[in-house]
Amino acid sequence: MAGIETSTLVVLLLVLAAEFVNGWTDAPNAIATVVSTRVLRPYPAVLMATALNIAGAFAGQAVAHTIGKGIVNPAVINLQTIATAMIAIVCWSMLAWTRGLPTSESHALVAGLSGAALATAGPQALLWEGWKKVLVGIGFSSFLGFGGGLLLMILVYRIFFRARPGRVRVVFGRLQILSAAFMAFSHGNNDGQKFIGVFALALFLGGLTPAFAIPNWVVLLCAVTMGMGTAVGGWRIVRTMGLRLTKLEPVHGFCAETAAALTIELASRLGVPLSTTHTINTAIMGVGSTRGFSAVRWGVGREMVIAWILTFPFCAFLGWGVTKILRVFWH
Secondary structure (H helix, E strand, C coil), X not given: CCCCCHHHHHHHHHXXXXXXXXXXXXHHHHHHHHHHCCCCCHHHHHXXXXXXXXXXXXXXXXXXXXXXXXXXXXXXXXXXXXXXHHHHHHHHHXXXXXXXXXXXXXXXXXXXXXXXXXHHHCHHHECHHHHHHHHHHHHHHHHHHHHHHHHHHHHHHHHCCCCCHHHHHHHHHHHHHHHHHHHHHHHHHXXXXXXXXXXXXHHHHCCCCCCCCCXXXXXXXXXXXXXXXXXXXXXXXXXXXXXXXXXXXXXXXHHHHHHHHHHHHHHHXXXXXXXXXXXXXXXXXXXXXXXXXXXXXXXXXXXXXHHHHHHHHHHHHHHHHHHHHHHHHCC
């Protein structure tokens, strides 16, 4: 690292900035429901999410390898490609944050990286094998998230239908701490790995490693950066997910978090990068729909879906456009 060039250092800092924003805007994935149900106060909830996000980032590297060398061909891109992709992610995430919308940094990363790669080397830069996993991830987060939340909530209703409401609240108030911890860990295991993969790719393109590899210090640096972002928190998004989408009690929060975390863990083991934001929100919708169609504020859900759909073209175009501009000044 002693002979690192300024351009490489700038790119690595941009990757860390995107990782920080990832922890900031995705913090609600783990804590929105546990805060909105008042099982935990915001400060201890953030501390728990921070610690377990970091721990989750050390749980595997399958997703990091998919992002680092499976989405775009490392042989035909350069550091400019990485830099513009990170700029696209930060800009899109900040824009959505001002509206209180939970966006997917996963989709933003894949789209921004692909748009920048297309501007750099054309269609040959994209790798279909990695994109198949991205499409699988969209299916996981949409159908397994919603269906898992729906089925788990129905199962809990059947098991506890004779229990007193007060007793149910006490039991699931305790269990929800565990489900929120599981959600935070799984978030780190999937989302945290994505930027670890990009950081390792930047090291390779900058000539600091002879081949694509993920040293332990890279995992630690990116995990702590994401944890710092989580510690900052994103309370506008907490309000959207935990309060505006549907009314949640501890039992609903437990089912949504557990269904989402199980889906994310399955994807992580398969090396599938998916949107943790998308997964927890569809799980919340699934849980809410068990109380009737009107129990979910579908207008809020529609805003989220629009934000998810716009993420791909917006970040891809931004990555492509900034790359074209940057090539004029960066030689």
